[in-house]
Amino acid sequence: MDYKKVIYKGKQFGELVMFSHTLFSLPFAVISMVWAAGGWPTWWIMIWGLIALIGARNGANAFNRLADRWFDEQNPRTASRHLPKKLLKTKEVAIFITVNYLIFIIAASMLNTLCMVLSPVAILLITVYSYTKRFTWLSHLYLGFVIASAPIGAWFAVTGQFAFTPFVLGTIVMLWIAGFDVIYGTQDIEFDRRHGLWSIPSFFGLKSALWIAKGMHFVMMMMLVFLYYFRDLSWMYLIGLGIATILLMTEHGIIKPNQPKLMKIASYNLNQVISMVILFCTLIDYFLVS
Template identity: 30%
Template sequence: MQKFKNILDLIVFKHSIFALPFLLVSMLSAIRLYDLSFFNVIIPFILAIFCAVFARSYAMALNRFLDANIDILNERTKNRPSVDGRIGRFNLCIFIFVNAFLFIVFSYFINITCFYLSFFVLILLASYSLFKRFSYLAHIILGLCLGFSCIAGELVLTSSISVYSLALCFAVCFWTAGFDCLYALQDMEFDKEHKLFSIPACFGAKATLFIAAIFHLLAVLFWLLFFVSIHSGKVAYVGLMIIALLLTLEHLIVRKDTKHIQRAFFDINALVSILFLIIFLLDWKLFNV
C-alpha cells in the first residue's frame, strides 16, 4: 500500500480531475451529435478512459524522471518520490515504459487512427519537460497535452475531427496554460536562477498575471464556441458565466496574495472541471426534453 501511495504521489493522481471530465464531455458530445447508441460504443468509451490514465501516468512519471536533477534543488519539490529515493530511477523507467506500452496497445484496440496517433501523443506528452529548458511556450505545450484529449474523445468514437472538439481542445489548452502560469509564480526566482524558461521567469509577475488573464479569456471564448457548435441550451451559457466568475476569483486570490496559489490552482480549477461536466449533462438532458 505504501508503494501504491508513492506512485499516486509521484503522478499527482488527484490532478487527473483536470482533464478527465473534458474527455468525457468530448465523447458524450460525439454520441449526441452523431446520434450514436451508447451501448454500441461502450467498449471504445471505456478503452479511451484507460488510455487517458496510461497517458497521464506516462507523462507525469517521465516529467519527474527528466526533472529529478532540478527538483532536488527546489525547496518545493525536493520531497517528491522520484527525488527522495522512495521510487528508484530503474523502477521509474519501468513504470514509464509500461504505461507507454499499454497506451499504445489500448489505442490499437480502439481503432487504427488512434493507434497511429498514439505515437504522436507520446511525443507530445514528452515534449513538455524538454520545452521548459529552452522556451517559455512550455505552458502552451502543457495546455495542448490536456487539450488534445478533447480531440481524442471524438476520434475514439467517430475517427473524425469537427469544430466542437477543436474548440474544446483550444479552450482546455488556454485554461491550462493560464493556471499553469499562475502556478509557476511559485518558482519564478528558482527558474531565473537555474535558467529555466517560464513566463514568470521571462516576463515577471505583473506580466504573468496579465498573460494568464488573456489565456483564461480565450478559454472562455472557445468554451462559448464549443457550446454554440453543439447547439446547447440556456443552461450551458449560464453555467459558462459561473465558470468565468470562478476564473476571475482565481485571479483575484492570486493577485491579493501569491501564498494562496496552491488553493487557487487546485480547488478552483478542479471545481471548474467538474462543474463543466455537470453543466454539459444538465443542458443535454434539458435540451433533449
C-alpha cells in the same frame, strides 16, 4: 506477497503522477465523447478510452518527474517530492513509465485504426514537454497543447475521424491549462532565472505573467461561449459557464506566490471544480434540457 508494500508503492506512484489531477482533462474528454456519439458512447469505447487517457497521462507525468529530478532536488519548494527524497527509485519510475505507455498504445489500438496510428505520435508529443522548459517560455502552452489531446483523442476514439468541434475543445483546454500553469509558475520566478529554466513568469515578470494568464482564461471563456452558439446549447450550459467564470475570477483574486496553500487552491483545487461544473452542466444540458 507483501500487500502492505504493494499498497504503499501504489500510493507513492499515485502521488508521483498526481492522479487526482486527471479531473483537469477527463471532464472535457467525456463531453467530447458524448457530442461525438450523439449520446453515451458504447461501454467498449468508454472503457478503453479511459484506460488510454490514464495510461498516457500517468506515463507523461512520471516522465516529467524523472526528467526534472535534478531541478526538483535544488528547489526548496519541490525537494520533498518522491525522487529527491528517494521514496521511489529511478529504475522503478522508468518501468512505470514504460508500462503506462504500453497500456496507452494497447488501449488506443482497441479503439480504432486512427487512434492506433496516432498513439506513438502522442507519446512523443507528451514526452517532449518535459524538456520545453529548457529553451522556451512557451512551455505552458505546450503543456496545455498536450493535455488538449484528451478531448481530441476522445472524439477520435468515438468516430475515427477528424472534426472541428474537438479542436475547439482542445484549444479551450490548452488555454485553460496554460493559464493556471502560468499562475503556478509564479512561485518559481527566481529559481527559474537562476537555473536557466524558461517560463512566462521568469521571462516577463510577475505582473505581466498574471495579465497573460488572465488573457488566456478570457479567450478560453469566449470560446466556450462560441460553443454555446455553434452547438446550439441551452441555458443550463450558460449557467455552468457563469459559475466557471466566478471561480476563475476567484482564482485570479487570491493569487499570492509566497503562500503555497493559496497557490495550490488557485492553481489546482478551483480548476478541478471548474472542469466538473462545466461537465455536469453540459451533460444536463445535452440529456435533460436540449
